[in-house]
Amino acid sequence: MKVVAAYLLAALGGNAAPGEADIKKILSSVGVEADAERVQKLLSELEGKDVIAAGISKLASVPSGGAVAASGGAAAAAGGAAPAEEKKEEKVEEEEDEDMGFSLFD
Template identity: 50%
Template sequence: MKYLAAYLLLVNAGNATPSAQDIKNVLAAADIEVEEDKVEKLIAEVEGKNVEELIAQGNEKLSSVPTGAPAAAAGGASAGAATEAAEEAAPEEAAEESDDDMGFGLFD
């Protein structure tokens, strides 16, 4: 991830095709140990590709990843019930919290 971040930082700074040495320089400036094989692999993967297109492809892939929200996956009815239960619990908790100080404040 750090290699990709360095690559994107260089592209954002105006270097449309950063070299392996450019990436190593950025990482060295941040005092990060560089693994040569990972830098070379990144350069080989992105060679000849447009960064904006790669980001768009990545966003498409991420949109298909499940978020792990069980209430939403179970259906609208159970999600609505969960929301109602949360809303009902919130005022009770607020009332309990206000009673905890028994009318005495730290700076009263």
């Protein structure tokens, strides 16, 4: 997973085709030693692919709108207006700071 993250960081940084040296440089900057076998396997799997463009196209199909409330959505779909919710004013009582028998700083 670290190798994949380093590859994606390099790709997001503008390097269209990160190589083994790029991945190792990123990982070594945070004190992680890259496994050469895993790096080579990842590079062979992603050779010739634009992972950023592929990811963006997949994200375009993800719905990003909010969910419609069942009662409001049904009323609006039926042509009626959803009833306005009354704002109830609640009194917020301030709780006194109780010691509870111990202190964090004792």
